[in-house]
Amino acid sequence: MAILVVGSVAFDSIQTPHGAVDHCLGGAATHFSLAASYFTDVRVIGVVGEDFTPEHEAVMTRRGVDTQGIEHAPGLSFHWTGSYAGKLEEATTLGTDLNVFATFEPKIPAAYKESEYLFLANIDPVLQGRVRAQMPNVRMVCGDTMNYWIGDHLENLKKVLKELDVLLINDGEVRMLSGEQNLTRGAEKVLAMGPKTLVVKHGEYGATAFFSSRSFPDDAGGGEDAGKTYRPFRAPALPLAEVVDPTGAGDSFAGGFYGYLASQSKLTPAVFRTAMFYGGVMGSFAVERFGTERLQNVSQEEIAERFKLFVEISHLDAAGA
Amino acid sequence: MAILVVGSVAFDSIQTPHGAVDHCLGGAATHFSLAASYFTDVRVIGVVGEDFTPEHEAVMTRRGVDTQGIEHAPGLSFHWTGSYAGKLEEATTLGTDLNVFATFEPKIPAAYKESEYLFLANIDPVLQGRVRAQMPNVRMVCGDTMNYWIGDHLENLKKVLKELDVLLINDGEVRMLSGEQNLTRGAEKVLAMGPKTLVVKHGEYGATAFFSSRSFPDDAGGGEDAGKTYRPFRAPALPLAEVVDPTGAGDSFAGGFYGYLASQSKLTPAVFRTAMFYGGVMGSFAVERFGTERLQNVSQEEIAERFKLFVEISHLDAAGA
Numbered sequence: 001m002a003i004l005v006v007g008s009v010a011f012d013s014i015q016t017p018h019g020a021v022d023h024c025l026g027g028a029a030t031h032f033s034l035a036a037s038y039f040t041d042v043r044v045i046g047v048v049g050e051d052f053t054p055e056h057e058a059v060m061t062r063r064g065v066d067t068q069g070i071e072h073a074p075g076l077s078f079h080w081t082g083s084y085a086g087k088l089e090e091a092t093t094l095g096t097d098l099n100v101f102a103t104f105e106p107k108i109p110a111a112y113k114e115s116e117y118l119f120l121a122n123i124d125p126v127l128q129g130r131v132r133a134q135m136p137n138v139r140m141v142c143g144d145t146m147n148y149w150i151g152d153h154l155e156n157l158k159k160v161l162k163e164l165d166v167l168l169i170n171d172g173e174v175r176m177l178s179g180e181q182n183l184t185r186g187a188e189k190v191l192a193m194g195p196k197t198l199v200v201k202h203g204e205y206g207a208t209a210f211f212s213s214r215s216f217p218d219d220a221g222g223g224e225d226a227g228k229t230y231r232p233f234r235a236p237a238l239p240l241a242e243v244v245d246p247t248g249a250g251d252s253f254a255g256g257f258y259g260y261l262a263s264q265s266k267l268t269p270a271v272f273r274t275a276m277f278y279g280g281v282m283g284s285f286a287v288e289r290f291g292t293e294r295l296q297n298v299s300q301e302e303i304a305e306r307f308k309l310f311v312e313i314s315h316l317d318a319a320g321a
Numbered sequence: 322m323a324i325l326v327v328g329s330v331a332f333d334s335i336q337t338p339h340g341a342v343d344h345c346l347g348g349a350a351t352h353f354s355l356a357a358s359y360f361t362d363v364r365v366i367g368v369v370g371e372d373f374t375p376e377h378e379a380v381m382t383r384r385g386v387d388t389q390g391i392e393h394a395p396g397l398s399f400h401w402t403g404s405y406a407g408k409l410e411e412a413t414t415l416g417t418d419l420n421v422f423a424t425f426e427p428k429i430p431a432a433y434k435e436s437e438y439l440f441l442a443n444i445d446p447v448l449q450g451r452v453r454a455q456m457p458n459v460r461m462v463c464g465d466t467m468n469y470w471i472g473d474h475l476e477n478l479k480k481v482l483k484e485l486d487v488l489l490i491n492d493g494e495v496r497m498l499s500g501e502q503n504l505t506r507g508a509e510k511v512l513a514m515g516p517k518t519l520v521v522k523h524g525e526y527g528a529t530a531f532f533s534s535r536s537f538p539d540d541a542g543g544g545e546d547a548g549k550t551y552r553p554f555r556a557p558a559l560p561l562a563e564v565v566d567p568t569g570a571g572d573s574f575a576g577g578f579y580g581y582l583a584s585q586s587k588l589t590p591a592v593f594r595t596a597m598f599y600g601g602v603m604g605s606f607a608v609e610r611f612g613t614e615r616l617q618n619v620s621q622e623e624i625a626e627r628f629k630l631f632v633e634i635s636h637l638d639a640a641g642a
């Protein structure tokens with residue numbers, strides 16, 4: 001089923017120990033869409049400026065991504081400049097030029113209204129809320145956010161959290177949002193704020209899902225008790241000798257994860273676990289090249305092979321051992 | 322088969338957000354021995370002072386640990402004082418009183434000489450080397466070290482690394498020893514220094530094993546090619562809402578890991594993977610109480626149950642899902 005994603009479509013200028021690129025196509029919605037496009041139909045809502053050419057748009061349309069929701073505005077596109085050093089864990093932001101993104105007001109094309117899955121990428125929670133309100137019939141809502149919104153726009157963010165089936169953030173964001181240093185207790189507090197499920201991204205260490213009794217409504221009639229509790233689930237990341245550019249790894253994880261979920265007819269714990277693995281798989285491809293380069297050209301065979309590799313590096317009874 | 326462990330038997334004074342304890346029984350060899358005692362016979366070599374009472378010794382002997390190799394010297398036992406705050410990731414050392422440990426010269430009782438498995442806990446690499454040299458017939462040697470030895474005693478440490486089947490260290494130690502920020506490349510460099518296999522402990526994120534073509538000599542005649550490469554393997558840690566005291570978690574991991582290995586007749590990739598899980602299991606018990614309290618009283622049922630839980634939180638086809 002189709003995913004509607006709202007978020008940034010941008011240009012990134014990035015420095016890493018492997019080199020530098022200037023104004024390469026980026027943005028959360030872009031990375032997400034490309035990663036998710038290997039699993040299901042994707043529709044994007046965003047805004048770009050006059051520097052966004054048909055060639056840039058073709059990067060998405062070639063992957064079957066529907067870009068009619070990308071608004072073209074006078075001026076320049078959102079431009080982020082950042083650099084990574086050392087462990088490549090965190091970018092140092094050198095510049096954020098919002099440009100046309102500063103006055104972004106998401107508009108949902110009529111053809112997008114019946115999308116079953118909604119992904120609210122990391123943008124102003126007020127905008128996330130407006131998009132959510134215009135999609136009353138979605139089957140599932142998944143969202144991201146960041147330290148800036150947690151710190152300075154918390155009340156607005158809290159309203160969005162109540163609308164989420166899945167919140168996808170990283171360790172630091174869980175600690176900041178919950179005020180708890182212990183991740184498990186922090187996760188409990190975040191779940192109490194509204195999201196039915198919390199997926200915490202640990203960068204090179206993978207990701208952990210924390211569930212609530214409301215995580216699997218589909219299972220209600222399928223033998224699960226109403227108040228059933230679910231164990232957390234940990235998915236690995238692939239140990240990589242070469243990380244060329246970590247930009248967009250989290251959004252690519254989200255794309256693989258949510259794309260797989262949207263491709264399945266039922267939301268069960270087993271489906272969710274598999275989705276976590278596909279998130280890791282797409283994240284592992286994303287960092288192999290600068291920007292979206294790698295995600296533009298992955299084959300289904302490569303995805304299947306890498307998924308198998310993720311199982312092999314984490315399962316006791318891995319084949320071939 | 323029996324494990325001989327050489328390392329510190331000490332008293333720890335610890336402060337964590339959950340409280341404080343004064344002079345509780347600790348030391349790497351102590352945590353290791355107790356954790357390993359649930360899997361196989363353990364023999365300890367260490368030195369203690371006059372403050373080490375028969376009651377302290379009984380903590381180990383009650384678990385069947387052979388303590389005849391613990392030398393009693395005039396003076397006080399090694400005493401470490403440390404505190405943890407925030408994420409509990411790293412202790413702040415407030416005091417290290419080596420006492421009788423300063424002149425420790427390991428002596429191997431005749432009854433220990435035929436031990437098949439040797440564990441060199443984190444002590445001066447010169448002493449690790451001397452113990453290793455006196456045990457020419459051991460089947461397997463596993464060792465630990467720390468930043469102090471990597472920084473100031475590197476040449477001595479390098480000699481020990483060549484003798485190791487398995488080196489068990491944490492992320493920071495891999496980076497320091499290899500000079501590489503990327504963990505996978507760092508692991509390759511560490512393996513090139515001698516250890517056949519490297520297990521990297523990631524604290525709350527679990528552990529990763531990096532293998533070389535020499536990791537599984539038992540498999541040489543079993544169908545594995547001589548130059549076979551093995552994928553890394555990642556074992557999870559249990560997300561815990563309450564970590565009372567992280568002291569000894571790494572040594573308890575080592576004890577569970579190596580204890581399980583020593584209990585198996587063959588060293589295969591599957592056995593190694595299972596050992597990584599048992600390492601996580603014993604580490605997860607260790608942090609539930611201060612000092613060695615929890616490891617003194619774990620039942621085989623609890624271990625089996627927790628092992629099952631580790632599988633459940635990390636495997637796609639986990640039972641009960």
